[in-house]
Amino acid sequence: MPAEHPERTALDTLDARPAPIALDEYAARRERLMAELPENAAVIVPGAGLKTRNRDSEYAFRQDSDFHYLCGFPEPDALLVLLPGREAGEAVLFCQEKDPLKEAWTGIRIGPEGAVRDYGVDEAFDNAERSRLNDLLDGRRSLYLPLADASAMALAENVRQSLSARARRGAIAPEHFGDVSAVLHELRLTKSEGELALMRHACRISAAAHRRAMRMSRPGRFEYQLQAEIEHEFVWHGARAPAYGTIVGGGANACVLHYVENAAELADDTLVLIDAGAEYALYAGDITRTFPVNGRFTAAQRALYDVVLAAEERAVAAVAPGVTLDAIHQGVVRDLTAGLIELGLLEGELDANIDSQAYRRFYLHSTSHWLGLDVHDVGSYRVDGEPRALEPGMVVTVEPGLYVPDADDIPAAYRGIGIRIEDDVVVTAEGFEVLTGDVPKRADEIEALMRGDDV
Template sequence: MTFDPSLHAARRREIAARMAAEGGGVMLLPAAEEKLRNADAEYLFRQDSDHAYVTGLDEPSGCALLYADGRYVLFVRPRDPEKEIWTGRRAGVEGAKAAYGATEAYPVGELDQRLPALLDGAGTLWFSLGREATWDVRVGRVLCDLRSRARAGARAPLRMADPALVLHELRLVKSEPEVRALRKAAEITAEAHLAAMRDGQPGRREYQVQAEIEYAFRRRGGTGPGYGTIVAAGPNATILHYRASDAPLKDGEVCLVDAGAEYDFYTADVSRTFPISGSFTKAQRAAYEVVLDAQVKAIEEVKPGATLDAIHDATVRRLIEGMLALGLLRGTVDERLADKSYRKYYMHRTSHWLGMDVHDVGAYFLDGRPRPLVPGMVVTIEPGLYVPPDDAAAPEALRGVGIRIEDDVLVTAEGHENLTASTPKDPDEVEACCVR
């Protein structure tokens, strides 16, 4: 991770100011913990996004405490020369202050001992209750301890507030450094999708295509996939969150790839569908063009003041029109909207926020109404069609065909910028990329 002390300090100042405007208090942000995969082997560590956004510290265990008055406390693993031989260098208590800007820092082993005093008199505790059971229990103990000592002058926080009200609203609108990271993630992702199209020939296995994709991620400087890579060949493409397995890629079928590289904690999220033989069949191309037309028009609608709900509703209408033309549905658009029969072939939303998390943070509704887009937001646009392989009512040539086309779109003052436009999606260009 590229650590910029001034960037993270500016974020903390903004968070403190927003907390102060809401009555002050202290925000408690736990770091991620290392988790065992099996026996004594851990899963690859990935820092909690909120903690990374605020601190820039990419180490497990401990927490950050942000006060509305600007005080900033870190609990970190202490320096330990013997352990650092095995698992790498640590910032330690001194590094937490000198390099990461903490006004106070303590070893993580002192957390339970010191936390009551650090929360005493806070007024408001900004903490994400229900997210992590271990921390829920720890915070509960601290509150009970402070309440039990009220006659001695201890003052437990009087109210709890969700950090999302401040922190996630800040994360929702991306700064220029964040957009740069997303552009880089998009650039890496484009190369990975091209590698998938080249490698995805008849006889290859899904996991082999996945390997080509994730090799491209790492070769270009990404930290790996930002989420589980989807390589879905043939009927597997009709399973929305399918994970690459060992199914063979077969001539005459399509392969759906949903994959995004993570770079500097920010992830791309791109879906492309390509013909395994190198050429779409007539029926596959017709379905593909229905999805592409809906996707291109949806991207055109991304601009300040638009809402994701309105974009989704317009996209659904276009897809229904296409389903009627393809023979998947009968009747009128309004009839199929009313009975929701279109959901047999298109059952997910068109968009979601994108950033440090693939399904990024931020409220989708304000005061019960769909939230208007503003410059700096990044959204996905990802319509699809999925025809079950056993759907006897569908044209035979479309059974088992799944298509999704997805791009990452930045809302700008003038309208939008498609961050992932360099990944081919025109059907002729896609076929040209499938070198056979």
């Protein structure tokens, strides 16, 4: 059996951290966004606020992804205003004021001067000075903001009403509210080299965590103990939080796609599915691996596992510019359906099973989603009603799975088995780059790692 606390390998020592996003890249993002707007428009994008967990405790703060993408400012309750063509500066930030008493309790605040100095905005003011918004937005015919954000809408409406009330004195209120998300999310879809460096690091951390969980798995341990091993590795390497709720599903719990309890005991001769990714510098990793709790696949487990693995490997190899996620998914459906027929879990001809969607009893979800600042990242999957062609710089997941019900018409050896295998893949000019290859996925390699071999 492997050591209780295995020594960290070269893979696990992730000390070489990538550079943060440069200020000139944030500025270029703002310029690209403003270039997409109509003449005489402005943008307001609010940052995230603190959220109460219970009584005097807050949830750990996590900045809004859109706001972060445009300026990288890390504090809560900030507001970014973009004013194309303004001579005094196009990027204006409102943020928490410097307050020595509050800072004694909760830490040093950046303040307006620090925002200009360290985050590259042109001007910054205390939140108490948000009445300046009326003057800043006077004369702007269109105001772009996240329309789904109720607080941003209330702020924009207040500005419009205030400026309308001053119309006799020459003020001009915005006539149109537009959704900045539609434009901004298209920009976020294609990643820069700086972003890819951060995502590679998030994926390396995620891979090290999955390897650790494989080595620490034992019958009789609990799902939450593997969760603890995973998240320990995240934090140890500077990823202060998971990119999403860690899923550890042993046995039939793996058939629950978004299983979150992580409370059951891990039984001998069963599989455990772990879907977990680190968030590093707000960028997400997203890996799923399924492996035997005791380190050895049964014959039935391996047969089903190899069907999913073959589909996943072919789908990864299909990633390339010009290919669509829909085409990749259809290939996975065909591979999985053929495997189910071969194993006796479906009967009849391949095309008939696909046409009738009989496979959906075992495969309920799509194969891929965008990945970036959000684990289910932004960007349209269709353009003009047609599946979107992949382009270099896009990052996608590839994650086929099979989830076998515990039903009387299923051969007993397969009942209650859930398997998903997921990798993160960058579209390159030549084809693809797998970001998550540091964690094994072939059955022999998984068993070797769990024995303690150097894999």
